[in-house]
Amino acid sequence: MNTGDVATAGRGAPGGLLLPVGHYLGAVYPGPGEPLAHHRLRIGDSVVRLFSEEEFGLWVLAHGLPGRPVDQPWTPSALAESVRRRDRRDVTPLLHELLAEGALAVVTPGTEEAVAFARAHRFRSLLTGLGISPDDPGRFLLGLIGQPLAVVDEPTYELWQWAPLHGNIWDVCRALVEIDAEPGGRPGDPHLVLGDVLGGLQALLANSAGYLDEARS
Structure with a gap:
């Protein structure tokens, strides 16, 4: 799947706007010196848990880049291309996971x-x-x-x-x-x-x- 197809996994068609959903509640560590258990997002009356720094980092990046020109909407393809240029990683699977969890939405x-x-x-x-x-x-x-x-x-x-x-x-x-x-x-x-x-x-x-x-x- 190419990055342009990611938008079809959300509520919109290709080219839709990428919007993060949820209020960040912080990271959870089981005890002193222990590794991260998860990050928490509150959405309505529910808590969504992001179990890796990669998931959390992608949710943060989905907010967009401050100073981005208004005539350049932040889309799943734009995000995926930005990560690919910077880190040479394909974040398509993670995008789909966050869309399925309701932590991201794509709106056309x-x-x-x-x-x-x-x-x-x-x-x-x-x-x-x-x-x-x-x-x-x-x-x-x-x-x-x-x-x-x-x-x-x-x-x-x-x-x-x-x-x-x-x-x-x-x-x-x-x-x-x-x-x-x-x-x-x-x-x-x-x-x-x-x-x-x-x-x-x-x-x-x-x-x-x-x-x-x-x-x-």
Whole structure:
């Protein structure tokens, strides 16, 4: 199997966006001086265990690379090629394992599968909003007090700010079109903004500004 086929193992078709799912809870060691037992991810009410550093490293890399141009979406093929160039390893089997465990998802904008993913997942924000960048008024800062860690555009900052108020990503899309509607007019189509929202989520995940979780009931 070539790396371009990896995307078909997830919820999307080839070329879909790669999205990590889960909140990292840390590494588990059975006792002093003993080797790693596993890493833990919380997804909803469940805990997923990653039993090797290779699995955990791939889940971390699935978040994307900070500073990656927004017109270069992070896909399974892009990740696999990045590892192949750096380490000369084929991570296709590990990608499939993480997809099967639900720790990764592949989402193709413009499909009904993307809507299903949006209904089934929510975004939880991390870091602190630090406001407008003094060096670029069109950009916004996220990080710790006195320590900016990420610079994002205004739509991504708004997504980071408001997404946690909604039970799932699809409700975020519905809220965005209602906000943008003309007074007294009909809201737009949330399907049309879902692609932008998924791209914004990739940017936030790459900068450790939040995580994806199962949707609230």
